[in-house]
Amino acid sequence: MGIQIDRLSFVNYRQYGTCEINFKKSEKADTQLFAIIAQNGTGKTTVLKAITWCLYGKENPRESNAKTEARSLPLVNSSVLDKAKVEERVPVSVSFRFTNESQDVIELTRKAFFMKHSNGAVTGSAPSFMATVTPHDNSNTKTLSEENAGILVKQYFDEAIYNFYFFDGEKLKDFFATPLKESIYNIAQVNLLENTINATNNKKVALNRAIGKKLPDYANLFSEKTEKEDWIAATTKEIERANRKLEEAKQQENSYDNKLMGFREVEPLQREKKRLEREEKALEQEDAKNKAEQTTIIKEYLVLLTMYPRLKRIYRYISAKKEAGKLPPSIDRNQILELLHHKEQPCPLCHSHLTEEAILHLEEILKENKISSATSNFLSCMISPLEVYLDRAREYMTQRDAWRNRVIATQKRKAENKAQLEENNRKLDAYGGDAGTANVALWNKERDQAKGEINNYNKEIAGHKAMIAVKSAEIAKLDKELSVYEKQSAIQGKQREELNVLKKIGDGFTRVRDAIVNETKKEMQEQTWKTFRSMIWKENTFGSISIDDQYNVEVYNMQGHIMTNSTGATEAMALAYAFTLSVHQVSGKNCPLVIDSPLGRVSDENRVRMAKALLNIAKEKQIIMLFTPDEYSPAVAEMYDKKATVRHLNLSKDESVVEGVDR
Structure with missing residues (x-):
């Protein structure tokens, strides 16, 4: 079944006070889905915060402790703190217990102390962190230090990828705005290979430098290669930075799209604008295709058009000879030359000797037929290929005119589309005369600015990638030169052997990494x-x-058009769930999934369909879902009450503690 969360224990923690929430399947449940239903403000989201505080020392891992503390109440339960004496240390702890794939029971505990002072201020100590591990055979339980407890957290619930374990349905934009490559590499263990490759390359660099001290020419080649590799590494980071900015710009564009679509008066205009922008993009692609076609036409016809006058003259010459009956010739020049060369011998045809008159006649025939039979046959065979080349050369004008017509048509459509976009923007900018539409013009402007940034970042990334391809080709050339130098130079046998071994190791790990990355994706x-x-x-x-x-x-x-930024909240949530679950699958670890507001953005048929899909997934994976009563609609309840383990939480009458937990 994979990793299972067994229990969450609280001591004086917020509105939960001192209690437990056990995640044990009810008798009727046939899935590993646990549903916790609670009103907003009851402590639904606090469950998620308690888990992340226990594991990472902060309730929101995406924010610094200082930022969180500045706006949060103390972790200590307010009722307990009120009853405590001044300067009395009140313990607060959260324990997170789970069972791993080997059925070992691991419990992580974070604990801090709080006290109130005579002036009413509340202070807390730095929290401590520890873990206990009980093997599956119930042999001796081991207590681990804070450092080793942290290693366990990284092994099972790495903070760098916590979004893939603890999911907040109300913060989908944060989920997709977060750079994911590093997280995926962590999960697929690609970073281990990256570290090995880097370590191997560092050793290779050190060895090459040692060799270069004795061999200046080798050192120059290696230095040039290293500079190019450093440039690629720096440019790759620039691409990653541009990709992060690109995603931020896409989120901004999507945010303003949603705002504009929210106004009934401007929704048709915004919808039409998006259609025109898609058309604009398609026309840009068509324009690029036309330019590529122009290059192809020029390359194809350049040689033909350059050679056309000569080919035409040759064709006319051969045709004239053929029309005159001289191709192919009716006589064999070689046979006549053979007769004239051996005049003393009788003719092989008539068996008589050549007379002076016959010799003069044969010499006259040779003058009139200067082309040999072999040459004549060769020229005759050239006629058909020449006709093909000449016909293709004449087709250039037809192809060129057709291409020009396509270019003109595309440019005309681009101009018309641009004019319609400008008119659309003018209408959007016209809104703003009353309070209800005061922000439309501003939103439209800022949305267009975000779209402009998207285009700029895409161009920047494409430019960087093109230059990396050029540098990579140059590095490949330098590698060949270095390889030749290594074989021909005076590099000592041991050093050469070390270089070869390091190269094979580095290349091998690189191939493995690339294979894993491609297969994972x-x-x-x-x-x-x-x-x-x-x-x-x-x-x-x-x-x-x-x-x-x-x-x-x-x-x-x-139809193959991108619609990521035009999907609704339901599709965005489905996409986030689908991507998260695919990450779990490729990780090789069947980790649990804790979801706050799992269906908050979904309604009607979508809600039932998504709830059913998650229920099916929970047959093989533990899923803990934190619902509000509105989310837990009758249709969802009818499904989950029969097959899931359901718990309802409520605040006590004095609102000091949560009821419905295990005390």
Whole structure:
């Protein structure tokens, strides 16, 4: 079944006070789905905060402790603190107990002390952290230090990828705005290979430098290669930075799209604008295709058009000879030359000797037929290929005119589309005369600025990638030169052997890394698409999903157009779930999933469909879902009450503690 969360224990922690929440399947449940239903403010989200505080020392891992503490109440239960004496130390702790794949029981505990002072201030101590591990055979339980407890957290619930274990349905934009490549590499263990590759390369660099001290020419080649590799490494970081900025710009564009679509008066205009922008993009692609076609036409016809006058003259010459009956010739020049060369011998045809008159006649025939039979046959064979080349050369004008017509048509459509976009923007900017539409013009402007940034970042990334390809080709050339130098130079046998070994190790690990990355991405893409399709009801809208090298997810419609930024809240949540579950699958670890507000953005048929999909997944994976009563609709309740373990939480009458937990 994989990793299972068994119990969450509290001591004087917020509104939970001192209690436990046990995650043990009820007798009727046939899945590992646990539903906790509580009103907002009761402590639903506090469950998630308690887990992350226990594991990472902060209730929101995406924020610094200082930021969180500045706006949060103390962790200590207010009722307990009120009853405590001044300067009395009140313990606060959260324990998180789970069972791993080997059935070992691990309990992580974070503990701090709070006290109130005579002036009413409340202070807390730095928390301590520890772990206990009880082997599956119930042999001696081991207590681990804070450092070793931290290693366990990183092993099972690495903070760098906590979003894939503890999911907040109300913060989907944060989920997709977070760079995912590093997280995926952590999960797929690619970082271990990266570290090994880097360590191998560092050893190779050190050895090359040692060799270069004795061999200046070798050192110069190696130095040039190292500079190019350093440039690629720096540029790769620039690409990663640009990708992060690109995602931020996409989120901004999407945010303003949603705001503009929220105004009934401007929704048709905004919808039309998005259509025109898609058309604009398609026309840009068509324009690029026309330019590529122009290059192809020029390359194809450049030689033909350059050679056309000469080919034409040759064709006319051969044709004239053929029309004159001289191709192929009716006589064999070689046979006549043979007769003239051996005049004393009788003719092989008539068996008589050549007379002076016959010799003069044969010499006259040779003058009139200067082309040999072999040459004549060769020229005759050239006629058909020459005709083909000449016809193709004449077709250039037709192809060029057709291409020009396509270019003119595309440019005309681009101009018309641009004019319509400008008119659309003018209408959007006209809104703002009353309070209800005061922000439309500003939102439209800022949305266009975000779109402009998207285009700029895409161009920047494409430019960087093109230059990396050039530098990589230059490095490959330098590698060949270095390899030749290594074989021909006076590099000592031991050093040469070390270089070869390091190169083989580095190349081997690089191939393994690339294979894992490609296979991981392919598997994630297939699994994400499969789960996404199971959660949405629009069966004829979405066509496919792609995941790029930075692990950004794009959704395409049936016509192949990107629609990631135009999906609704339901599709965005389904995509986040699908991607998260695909990450779990490729990780090789069947980790639990804790979800706050799991269906908060979903309604109607979508809610039932998504709830059913998650219930099916919970047959193989533990899922803990934190609902509000509104989310836990009658249709969801009818499904989950029969197959899941359900717990309802309420605040006590004095609102000091949560009821419905295990005390």
